[in-house]
Amino acid sequence: MRAVVEAYARDGLFERWNVLLIATHVEGSMVRRLGAIVRAMTRFLSLNLSGQVLFTHIHAAAGGSFWRKSIFGLIARLFGHAVIFHLHSGHISGHIDRLPLVGQRIAGWVLSRFSCVVVLSEVWRTFVLRIAPTAEVAIVPNYVVLPTIEPVDPTPQLAEQALNLLFLGFVGSNKGVFELIPAVARARSAGYDVRLTIAGHGEVDKARRMAADLDVADAVSVIGWVDGERKLELLRAADVYILPSRNEGMPVSILEAMSWSIPVVATRVGGIPEMIDSGVEGLLVKPGDVESILDAILHLAADRHLLPFMGRAARRRVETEFSKDVVLPKIEAIYERLSRI
Structure with a gap:
């Protein structure tokens, strides 16, 4: 998740859309982590109250990340803003499936509240629609910047080589x-x-x-x-x-x-x-x-x-x-659509 967010910043998405990044988690003691959440929430509420927010793009993993970020997303919806809820973790289905039925239903209800749920692949789209059938789900894979490399030598590697x-x-x-x-x-x-x-x-x-x-x-x-x-x-x-x-x-x-x-x-x-x-x-x-x-x-x-x-x-x-030129336009198309809501 961190690598994806850093790539968005590096490749100009933040600059083009005037994105402000708010981190909700830091490593360290419980006091330090709680302090980070309080600071993030204070800043988030201040921005929403100021009327400067066009839409909110939330990146979430499994477990505590899912529920912590859900609170931010639901608050943004209360302010009437569109919310993209971007799921990154491969653990998310296991986490939610292990919850009691009421927990699974709450998770599905939460996801259905958002303007768009972004997932990485078709298997995760199927999972989200299973627990939140009315959710709008978009597939936006991860990407990398292609390095400049020499062409691959077609000569087979010798069996004697490691x-x-x-x-x-x-x-x-x-x-x-x-x-x-x-x-x-x-x-x-x-x-x-x-x-x-x-x-x-x-x-x-x-x-x-x-x-x-x-x-x-x-x-x-x-x-x-x-x-x-x-x-x-x-x-x-x-x-x-x-x-x-x-x-x-x-x-x-x-x-x-x-x-x-x-x-x-x-x-x-x-x-x-x-x-x-x-x-x-x-x-x-x-x-x-x-x-x-x-x-x-x-x-x-x-x-x-x-x-x-x-x-x-x-x-x-x-x-x-999975290159920048293929994937970034997909996320920007979602931004364009939600900016008009």
Whole structure:
């Protein structure tokens, strides 16, 4: 969610529409978090009372984010303003489905109050309409800016070369890290020179211990959080991007990898099947399944000729469906329509 909002600001949406960003959450103690909410609400109410608000665009995740942001959205509606409620989290359906029936009905009622509910993919549109049949739902996927890169070399990678896998993101069970490391260990036991770089924050020490316990510490590099030029270096060096998450919305990290012409191995969850056709831009696997992840790794390690073809297909997919020039006009079309209400 943060990456999407930062991209909107970076690519001129805020400037063109005179958007004022109000953050409702900060990291830290309960007192600090409550203080942030109070400050955000005070500013929000002041703006609404001043008559300066044309419409409100709210970005929400699951859990507390959903309910906290819903309050802001409902207040904006009380002032008579149009509200875009933008859902980002892959956890949202699980969160709401686990609620008691009354909680699910309240969530559906809340979503139906907004002028437009924006979701990332068709699977989330179906979910929203299930709990809020009268809601107006628009699909606006995430996007990335296409980097300038050299054309993908069509020459197959030699089987003697290591297959370099890259994982970027939160290091934890929800992202499939603790199925990924055993899959790499088994691939190496089968005689394939597979190497994995894990970059991100989270359960970094646990991942390192697992790699050591499985005797693959020399092939699994857990390097912690990276950004900037170091992140670009990892993308340039990667043969395959791998993200075996148990649930997702529409991961920007996958789009970034695809924009760099990197084939992707990911799970059939959330909006991912709408980003990748298995066998074309990469391979889709079962979430939480070491065997499925292993099969994908072995398939690409054995058939290196697939990598450049999948990489080029991944880049084309981003160009045609998930680039700035394709996606930003969709959100601006919603802005245009709601500004006339």
